[in-house]
Amino acid sequence: MFRRIVLKRILSIILIVIGGSAIWLIQFNLDMSRHKVLSTRLVEELMYFPSGKFLKPSVIEYQTAMSDLVWLRAIQYYGQHMMTDRKYEWLGHIFDILTTLDGKFIGAYHFGSMILAWDAHQSSEALKLLSTGHANNPLDWQLLFDAAFINYMIRRDYTSAGYYFEIASKLPGTWKITQRWAAFSYAKGGAKEMAIEIWLSVYNTTENRKLKELAARELIRLGFSP
Amino acid sequence: MRKIAAVVLNTFREAIRDKVFITIIVFSIIIMGSGRIVKPLALGEEGKVIKDIGLNSITFFSVLIGILVGGRLVYKEIEKKTIYLVISRPIHRWQFIVGKHFGLLLVLFESLLIMTGAFYVILFLLKIQANFYLLLSILMTFFQLWIITAIAILLSTFTTPITSAIFAFALYFIGHLTGDLKALAAMSKSVQVKFVCNALYYLLPNLSNFDIKNQVVHNVIIEPNVIFFAIGYAIVYSAVIIFIASLIFQRKDF
Amino acid sequence: MSRVIITENLTKDYRTGFRLQKIRAIENLNLEVEAREIFGFLGPNGAGKTTTIKILVGLSEPTSGKVLVMGKPSTDVDSKKQIGFLPESPYFYEYLNAQEYLRLCAQVSGVERERIGPQIEKMLNMVRLERFTKLPIKGYSRGMLQRLGIAQALIHNPELVILDEPMGGLDPIGRREFRDIILNLKTQGKTIFFSSHILADVEMICDRVGIILNGKLINIGRLEEMLGSEIENFEIVVKGLDRKMVKVVERMSDSVIAGDDKVLIEVKNEEEVERIMAIIREVGAKLLSLQPRRKTLEDHFITQIEKERLKQI
Numbered sequence: 167m168f169r170r171i172v173l174k175r176i177l178s179i180i181l182i183v184i185g186g187s188a189i190w191l192i193q194f195n196l197d198m199s200r201h202k203v204l205s206t207r208l209v210e211e212l213m214y215f216p217s218g219k220f221l222k223p224s225v226i227e228y229q230t231a232m233s234d235l236v237w238l239r240a241i242q243y244y245g246q247h248m249m250t251d252r253k254y255e256w257l258g259h260i261f262d263i264l265t266t267l268d269g270k271f272i273g274a275y276h277f278g279s280m281i282l283a284w285d286a287h288q289s290s291e292a293l294k295l296l297s298t299g300h301a302n303n304p305l306d307w308q309l310l311f312d313a314a315f316i317n318y319m320i321r322r323d324y325t326s327a328g329y330y331f332e333i334a335s336k337l338p339g340t341w342k343i344t345q346r347w348a349a350f351s352y353a354k355g356g357a358k359e360m361a362i363e364i365w366l367s368v369y370n371t372t373e374n375r376k377l378k379e380l381a382a383r384e385l386i387r388l389g390f391s392p
Numbered sequence: 393m394r395k396i397a398a399v400v401l402n403t404f405r406e407a408i409r410d411k412v413f414i415t416i417i418v419f420s421i422i423i424m425g426s427g428r429i430v431k432p433l434a435l436g437e438e439g440k441v442i443k444d445i446g447l448n449s450i451t452f453f454s455v456l457i458g459i460l461v462g463g464r465l466v467y468k469e470i471e472k473k474t475i476y477l478v479i480s481r482p483i484h485r486w487q488f489i490v491g492k493h494f495g496l497l498l499v500l501f502e503s504l505l506i507m508t509g510a511f512y513v514i515l516f517l518l519k520i521q522a523n524f525y526l527l528l529s530i531l532m533t534f535f536q537l538w539i540i541t542a543i544a545i546l547l548s549t550f551t552t553p554i555t556s557a558i559f560a561f562a563l564y565f566i567g568h569l570t571g572d573l574k575a576l577a578a579m580s581k582s583v584q585v586k587f588v589c590n591a592l593y594y595l596l597p598n599l600s601n602f603d604i605k606n607q608v609v610h611n612v613i614i615e616p617n618v619i620f621f622a623i624g625y626a627i628v629y630s631a632v633i634i635f636i637a638s639l640i641f642q643r644k645d646f
Numbered sequence: 647m648s649r650v651i652i653t654e655n656l657t658k659d660y661r662t663g664f665r666l667q668k669i670r671a672i673e674n675l676n677l678e679v680e681a682r683e684i685f686g687f688l689g690p691n692g693a694g695k696t697t698t699i700k701i702l703v704g705l706s707e708p709t710s711g712k713v714l715v716m717g718k719p720s721t722d723v724d725s726k727k728q729i730g731f732l733p734e735s736p737y738f739y740e741y742l743n744a745q746e747y748l749r750l751c752a753q754v755s756g757v758e759r760e761r762i763g764p765q766i767e768k769m770l771n772m773v774r775l776e777r778f779t780k781l782p783i784k785g786y787s788r789g790m791l792q793r794l795g796i797a798q799a800l801i802h803n804p805e806l807v808i809l810d811e812p813m814g815g816l817d818p819i820g821r822r823e824f825r826d827i828i829l830n831l832k833t834q835g836k837t838i839f840f841s842s843h844i845l846a847d848v849e850m851i852c853d854r855v856g857i858i859l860n861g862k863l864i865n866i867g868r869l870e871e872m873l874g875s876e877i878e879n880f881e882i883v884v885k886g887l888d889r890k891m892v893k894v895v896e897r898m899s900d901s902v903i904a905g906d907d908k909v910l911i912e913v914k915n916e917e918e919v920e921r922i923m924a925i926i927r928e929v930g931a932k933l934l935s936l937q938p939r940r941k942t943l944e945d946h947f948i949t950q951i952e953k954e955r956l957k958q959i
Contacts, residue, residue: 226568
């Protein structure tokens with residue numbers, strides 16, 4: 167009698183374990199076959215939002231959490247394309263959504279503009295992002311600094327660069343060196359030294375791993391040897 | 393006054409034992425704890441991200457509790473006839489309703505306490521710099537709940553829990569979009585549209601008054617007037633809602 | 647005040663159904679309950695007893711008519727200070743224990759803070775729940791629930807106690823205990839108003855009685871007056887009558903039931919009793935018992951109900 171009950175119990179447990187394993191196995195294989203489709207899905211979902219202006223009201227007071235979700239997705243998007251085709255078609259759009267949801271997210275403007283300018287070669291998108299950032303955060307010096315840097319290094323528009331450097335140098339918290347670089351730019355000289363100096367500061371001060379890697383790449387490109 | 397207190401305490405005890413309540417608390421702490429996973433993915437921005445997760449989930453879950461538990465509060469008493477032995481005593485019907493409201497607020501206050509405590513512990517463990525400014529956002533959430541619970545109780549006096557939950561959620565959602573109504577009123581050229589939009593704007597609960605999460609996470613200073621007026625709005629608006637609920641409750645036959 | 651409950655032309659209508667049809671639950675009810683009496687409110691199920699009680703305790707409002715309880719309108723919150731109410735199947739907050747529940751009741755009923763503790767103790771002892779103070783009400787048996795029900799009705803020492811079908815579902819011992827409690831309350835000077843359809847209980851303890859049928863009060867008055875002190879018939883039990891004598895007796899009486907050696911004889915009046923007694927003496931049979939039977943409440947009740955039903959045809 168007692169033995170029968172114990173056997174029944176053991177049998178039930180075994181059946182459940184087998185059932186559970188089967189479920190796991192099937193799901194695993196399902197995921198493997200879906201894998202290729204999954205990564206493009208991330209992007210497609212973001213594309214369905216015509217702009218952040220639509221997304222914003224639909225998440226009512228949870229905009230900041232949504233902005234973090236988009237931030238994580240933006241990083242995934244960037245990482246994925248950096249390892250594959252190096253085409254960043256939707257990067258500007260994604261950061262536009264992100265910053266519409268959270269206009270004070272300085273890190274987004276900073277990182278976004280850097281990768282737009284240097285990896286995606288979309289310097290005008292980068293500047294557009296930075297100008298939104300500046301409008302939402304008029305006292306932030308970093309965003310103006312980034313705009314100046316892009317103008318100098320990529321667009322070779324030294325006058326604009328000098329202009330942005332100058333404003334940045336007057337804002338609270340700015341690097342002391344900014345004023346000097348305003349002068350540099352205006353003088354249209356010393357491209358390489360200044361660039362190396364700036365990339366070194368970025369490399370040393372940022373906690374953003376990807377930005378560090380970007381700085382390292384640029385330093386090597388400029389022929390910097392430690 | 394003592395009679396209201398008796399109802400408050402009883403409501404508190406009852407709501408605490410509500411399974412919905414406990415489930416939501418546990419869930420919220422889990423969600424907040426998941427912030428740890430975020431750290432390597434956030435590329436240096438985990439401070440903002442985790443604070444966001446914390447504040448947003450505290451708000452979300454407390455609203456959930458307010459609507460789901462609140463919507464059942466009065467209904468359950470009528471359903472289970474436990475109300476017979478309270479209403480047949482020398483207590484005004486409005487005292488009962490007010491007691492229920494404050495009992496529910498007490499429950500939410502406790503939930504906020506628990507969730508905020510867990511939140512700060514998580515921030516500490518993840519070595520994220522946090523100040524007490526974040527508490528201001530949670531305070532505003534509490535006053536938003538003041539209004540939401542009043543609405544939930546009003547609905548609970550005359551509809552079933554499911555219907556009241558649906559309407560409460562709808563009002564919560566709309567309450568955050570009232571800014572658009574005001575903008576519409578300003579943009580429109582028609583007098584009727586202007587009037588209707590403005591009327592609706594002042595009629596509906598303007599819950600966006602209580603959303604300061606963004607400012608708080610980015611350490612933007614908020615004017616004290618904004619806070620005080622928002623709190624005043626919450627108290628007055630809820631008082632009107634509870635008054636209407638009392639009127640409905642007064643006419644009820646059991 | 648001498649009249650604890652007064653209703654004047656009390657009418658209650660309900661509207662139900664899709665087209666909000668009017669249902670008249672109570673019509674022109676005129677009730678008076680005197681202080682310090684036990685009043686039984688009788689009627690078949692659905693007659694309107696519970697509806698009336700709900701109006702008295704303020705759970706419901708009259709559609710028209712006046713209702714005064716302890717001199718104040720039933721809708722007045724103050725009128726409830728002196729009412730102790732026990733509904734038909736009382737529902738309590740299950741997760742509380744007896745002590746917590748009674749504390750809640752006392753507080754809401756306005757009992758002074760210092761008196762609450764002692765009053766709770768007194769009540770729990772009175773209903774013999776003192777051993778179960780920490781047990782959540784969820785685990786109570788039916789009898790315990792009923793006892794808690796009495797405790798909560800009396801916790802604030804009200805002058806008027808209103809009970810709706812208090813003895814339904816109780817066993818004979820429970821019912822007797824309940825009757826004793828009610829009689830005890832009367833000696834304390836309280837007024838008791840209770841509804842029931844168990845006529846035997848009502849007959850035993852009520853001073854006055856009201857009969858309600860289809861929302862209308864069809865009879866109200868003192869119990870003896872209603873039943874009359876008239877004797878309905880006499881029952882005689884005799885031993886030792888042979889079959890021939892039984893047949894003789896049969897012709898002289900209303901009914902005869904013959905057992906093995908005992909015979910039960912029903913006669914209408916005292917002359918007939920005398921005649922039977924004469925026969926018994928003559929024949930040398932033994933008289934076992936002689937009982938006058940009065941009209942019972944049940945008889946009266948059924949008669950009244952049938953009269954009303956006939957009226958409606």
